Amino acid sequence: MTKVRNVGGKITETTKGNDNSFAKENITYNSQKKISFTSDKGIKHGKPETLPPPELPSKCKVEFRPSKSWQGEFGFDWCRIGDSQLPVDKPYSDIVGKYGAIYATSPSAVFTIKPELYQRHLAEYEKFVLSAFGTYYVPNLSLMKGEIAVLDAAIEIKENPDSMYYKYDKTVFEVKILEKLSNTKGKHFNDKVLEIKCLKEFSSKQKIELIATKNKIDNKIGQINVLPNNKVxxxxxxxxxxxxxxxxxxxxxxxxxxxxxxxxxxxxxxxxxxxxxxxxxxxxxxxxxxxxxxxxxxxxxxxxxxxxxxxxxxxxxxxxxxxxxxxxxxxxxxxxxxxxxxxxxxxxxxxxxxxxxxxxxxxxxxxxxxxxxxxLYHTFDNDGLFTYKFQNTDNIMDYTHQVGKDRFSTNTWQWKILN
Ligand SMILES: [Zn+2]
The missing domain is CATH 3.40.390 (Collagenase (Catalytic Domain))
Incomplete structure (x- = not known):
């Protein structure tokens, strides 16, 4: 998108807070007279900060989760916040950290939540901002050719959309709508809303986006990223x-x-x-x-x-x-x-x-x-890339079977080690 502004006279912009500019490409200032930068605290050069995620004005949000009958038939890794209907689903903010010197399996082991490690975990997911809700972390789905994923949806609506549709590459996926998404104000949980079938191998990340239309304007309200599946x-x-x-x-x-x-x-x-x-x-x-x-x-x-x-x-x-x-x-x-x-x-x-x-x-x-x-180390082992609180995940590498729960999942960072 390009924006051009021509002004005959003078431009003055004032803010009481910060004024940030970010560009993926170059920033160029041209003047036929003098360019001045003045500051009370000095002028800094250095490595650029990462671009903030795009901000969208959507008034609805849909988070996709595996259906509760999921037994790991496809890979699904998301920033867990405890909103699915799975038997084990603890918010990562509460269970990502480190153990002390005593090993996690011992009753006297001490687990400490580490917010900085949680932040590092969030970096596993692509993100964008829905101005009405905050940051949306996009789940990673792994789906081989011919395989099917069935997903639930956690929905939050502040203003009813006129309609919703899924946007994806139809040569790569067949997306079947199993259930129409709730579209009235409030929070909803919809069971088994869609079935994604992967039709072929692909070599770059694929997006499946959910778009809400209001007064003929389209806004993204949900997304799933499917990771390249051509290197089996x-x-x-x-x-x-x-x-x-x-x-x-x-x-x-x-x-x-x-x-x-x-x-x-x-x-x-x-x-x-x-x-x-x-x-x-x-x-x-x-x-x-x-x-x-x-x-x-x-x-x-x-x-x-x-x-x-x-x-x-x-x-x-x-x-x-x-x-x-x-x-x-x-x-x-x-x-x-x-x-x-x-x-x-x-x-x-x-x-x-x-x-x-x-x-x-x-x-x-x-x-x-x-x-x-x-x-792979245990999920509760300090030697792994991430350490999760003992018996609080459905990950294969946890010991959750000891508390009568199934373990069958793996996370994106583990996929990289296994493949
Ligand atoms: Zn083991």
């Missing part, structure tokens, strides 16, 4: 049953689905296979690890020497020459019960490819351990 990483994962003492580990109910979904969120395609043959361990192996007896004489695994179990199992597995084809697979060794563990990755990132899981695990343990191997 493929990984191979092998689940290997391990038998000892007559019993072996098995695949858990929903774990393959949870794993497939969680990887999809990061645009990773998991080729997941269950190894047909059980590998048998016993004798020396059993003697090495299964050394603990309870008061009834039942033997179980002693976990103090746990790290070497990954190497020990790999040694047994690769003794069979035919198994060499799995050298670059992620390998999930499924064992029977353990006394104190659900599972454990060999390492966090650093090319770790082996995880061990026990039959007493839950359906999200194997995805959790594999994502450790792929480089």
């Amino acid at each position: 990483k493929e990984i191979d994962i092998l689940f290997i049953p391990v038998e000892h003492n007559g019993s072996s580990g098995t695949i858990k109910g929903k774990e393959i689905t949870i794993l497939t979904n969680a990887l999809k969120q990061a645009y990773v395609k998991g080729n997941i296979v269950r190894h047909k043959e059980k590998i048998k361990v016993g004798g020396w192996w059993y003697d090495l690890f299964f050394t603990k007896k309870d008061d009834k004489g039942v033997v179980s695994m002693e976990t103090s020497n746990i790290r070497s179990i990954h190497r020990a199992l790999d040694d047994v597995f690769f003794k069979e020459k035919d198994n060499e084809i799995y050298k670059n697979h992620y390998r999930v060794y499924m064992l029977t019960n353990s006394t104190s563990l659900n599972g454990m990755a060999e390492d966090i990132g650093k090319n770790a490819k082996v995880v061990v899981v026990y039959n007493n695990r839950n359906d999200s343990t194997a995805p959790h351990e594999l994502m450790h191997a792929m480089g």
Whole structure:
């Protein structure tokens, strides 16, 4: 947009507050006489501040959230403010911070909210300003070709629009309106309002905008950003049953689905296979690890020497020459019960490819351990890029299953590590 102003005489502008100018390109002053800058506190040169987000005069706002039946089938990461109908949805302003020296899982751990880290978290989202409501943080959606996302809407209306419509590239998405959005004054929560189907791969960020029209003037009142989905990483994962003492580990109910979904969120395609043959361990192996007896004489695994179990199992597995084809697979060794563990990755990132899981695990343990191997720390770990309060997210890398809630989500910054 261009604005030109020609004045015959003199221009004087006065303000009692600050007067800020921002430009994406150049600012040029031309004079055929003198240019003067005067100041009581000095004239500063330096790095420019970032451009403030655009401000829109819209009188309605629509925030998009995953529907409450969402189990991570698509990636959706937004600045959480607790306005969805999901079972776990705490405002990030209350749960982004750091732990002290005692690890988060200990009852005596101390968590401190860190507003500066919350501000850094907000930078994960594009933003614009709705002058009637404040800053709007745009959610990040990851959606592979052929996949579908179903969303709810949290709506706030100060002045009824005449109409609303979605603006997006119709060659990339098919957007089905499942429910007409409420358009009367006040706050509303609308269930399953739209279904977005991704029709193809694309290489630059796509916007799906919601526009309200009032007196023939269009204003944006909501937005979703869909991240480029043309770089899908493929990984191979092998689940290997391990038998000892007559019993072996098995695949858990929903774990393959949870794993497939969680990887999809990061645009990773998991080729997941269950190894047909059980590998048998016993004798020396059993003697090495299964050394603990309870008061009834039942033997179980002693976990103090746990790290070497990954190497020990790999040694047994690769003794069979035919198994060499799995050298670059992620390998999930499924064992029977353990006394104190659900599972454990060999390492966090650093090319770790082996995880061990026990039959007493839950359906999200194997995805959790594999994502450790792929480089993710716990969400409550101080070593991660962000630290969230223990058991307050539905993230795969949290321990929310311990309080009876499902964990299935991942965030934009984790997608970057996984892909
Ligand atoms: Zn863990």
